[in-house]
Amino acid sequence: MHLESLTPERRRLAEDILSRLSPYQPDRVILFGSFARNESDELSDVDLVIIKETEEDFFSRIRKVLRILDLRTAIDILVYTPAEFRDMQDRGNAFVETVLSEGVVLHG
Numbered sequence: 001m002h003l004e005s006l007t008p009e010r011r012r013l014a015e016d017i018l019s020r021l022s023p024y025q026p027d028r029v030i031l032f033g034s035f036a037r038n039e040s041d042e043l044s045d046v047d048l049v050i051i052k053e054t055e056e057d058f059f060s061r062i063r064k065v066l067r068i069l070d071l072r073t074a075i076d077i078l079v080y081t082p083a084e085f086r087d088m089q090d091r092g093n094a095f096v097e098t099v100l101s102e103g104v105v106l107h108g
Contacts, residue, residue, distance in 0.1 A: 002105055006031075007038055013046070013073065014106050020069050021107075026052045027082060028108030036104040045074035049099050051085050051108070 003014055014031060021029060033047035034040040054061060061079035069075065080088070088096045 005038075005104060006036075010035055010038065010040070014104070017046070017048070017069065017071070018106055020071075021050070021065070024050075024052065024065060024068050026050045026107060028052075029106040030099055030103040031106055032099045032103035033076075036102060045076050046071075047076045048078070049085075049103070050077060050079045051082055052079060053081055054079075 003011060006014060013035075017031075018029065028049075028051040030049045030051075031047065032049060034044045035046050050061075050065060052061075056064065058079070062077050065077050065079055066075070069077075085096065089100070
């Protein structure tokens with residue numbers, strides 16, 4: 001799915017996220033979960049998978065992106081290198097399969 005599949009309100013949030021992420025230069029950004037399915041409510045968080053070539057460890061990547069985004073919305077972020085994401089995909093990781101089948105590609 002693509003950005004156009006989101007409601008106007010969710011699309012504005014996605015565009016804000018992409019704008020804030022621009023300095024980080026991600027290879028790919030995928031929105032998944034209830035926001036991607038247009039099923040979110042006031043208790044929902046925003047779920048993102050970000051793919052970027054980096055030497056930083058897993059938790060440092062997440063901290064860096066959270067600082068960059070500085071959102072007032074609850075957000076869960078996972079940042080993988082292309083090799084890590086590809087490896088999980090090759091192994092048939094159920095989480096990755098769900099992200100790819102239900103997610104909305106915001107960038108990349």
